[in-house]
């Protein structure tokens with residue numbers, strides 16, 4: 001139903017084929033975090049790959065930084081309705097993390113874990129084949145702390161809560177297990193083009 | 202929790218039944234739900250505005266009213282110059298208009314039920330809205346958990362819900378209330394002049410009978426970061442500090 005008197009911001013220049021339904025463009029980079037912003041020193045940073053409860057490989061900050069680098073420029077979409085176009089990232093593709101651990105696809109489901117206890121589930125199919133990375137740089141600079149630095153997951157084709165900040169590991173799970181926000185009413189998959197914001201969307 | 206949210210997250214049309222000017226930049230909008238819902242203090246709704254050409258703008262607003270049997274909920278919306286949705290509410294929306302919303306949403310920034318340990322609330326500007334829902338809930342439910350509210354505002358005139366909070370300060374047991382005014386000197390002895398910092402937060406937390414079991418911090422991202430770090434400095438675990446950041 002049309003809202004009386006509402007016309008919207010008359011910009012006219014939005015490339016609407018890149019803006020999913022219900023989203024609007026921003027130039028800034030809003031921050032949404034459920035708690036205090038963690039402080040993680042490189043010396044304390046590790047990244048752990050697990051299959052179920054079993055750790056398969058652990059990287060230190062310097063070991064992780066020695067892995068092959070990938071760059072991606074992508075549009076990102078936050079469930080709180082902002083979208084940002086052409087954001088430039090650099091990091092380690094999930095494919096290269098798995099290859100370094102000699103792992104292919106033990107299960108189809110993955111939970112990403114973070115230093116602050118946050119977690120989020122993403123199917124392996126959405127992480128592999130160049131679709132996702134652990135990002136270490138944003139717009140050519142080390143990833144700022146408020147945006148997840150030193151490292152965050154980047155799964156740009158899903159709502160941005162899936163791109164977990166302060167990521168410290170990936171865990172293969174037998175079933176598709178709900179993460180932090182998924183247990184709190186948010187969608188299990190989170191496709192912005194199908195507006196999968198909340199559980200039953 | 203998940204099911205409660207999922208079952209009620211349908212879009213519904215609500216009539217604006219009252220608009221109250223709260224501060225020079227903040228108005229409260231009272232909306233009558235067509236489908237009643239049972240929210241928890243701290244939750245928000247998503248509001249969407251639809252233009253004649255189908256263009257849709259969506260934003261989140263905290264529910265400032267306490268959970269109750271009433272079908273009317275209160276949203277306190279701050280007018281951001283050059284914003285798309287908040288100026289519409291301030292300049293165009295009128296009593297009798299219909300607004301679409303869905304909710305209640307959010308499963309994290311929630312009043313702890315049952316709560317026994319004291320609760321520390323810190324907000325700035327319109328960020329006091331979900332905290333007000335918590336304080337109003339505590340009053341209506343006759344819960345006895347002690348609460349302290351630290352509210353940052355530019356001036357005395359811009360303090361959202363000021364008169365109601367001043368009244369609660371005297372009538373509600375175990376409720377401490379302190380203001381930090383950033384653009385003018387505070388006149389009350391218990392308030393602060395200037396921006397909040399670790400010292401101010403520690404001072405307010407000390408007005409609780411025991412150290413807080415959890416804290417809720419709401420406002421702009423920059424404010425929330427300063428306040429959350431100050432709460433960490435009190436010795437609270439990061440996991441007990443819940444933040445709601447109003448973007449930008």
Ligand SMILES: Cc1cc2nc3c(=O)[nH]c(=O)nc-3n(C[C@H](O)[C@H](O)[C@H](O)COP(=O)(O)OP(=O)(O)OC[C@H]3O[C@@H](n4cnc5c(N)ncnc54)[C@H](O)[C@@H]3O)c2cc1C
Pocket residue numbers: 025026027080245260261262263264276277278279280281282283284285286287288327328330331445446447448449
């Ligand atoms: C969970 C949650 C709860 C919230 N609760 C509340 C609440 O209770 N009360 C409240 O007031 N707010 C609340 N907010 C914030 C609210 O959702 C909106 O972000 C806010 O009202 C601004 O929306 P807007 O459309 O007016 O401004 P927007 O159009 O989103 O713009 C925001 C700011 O950016 C600038 N801007 C951005 N893009 C452009 C552009 N292209 N051109 C010009 N200027 C631009 C504007 O000048 C403006 O100052 C909440 C947010 C969240 C996430």
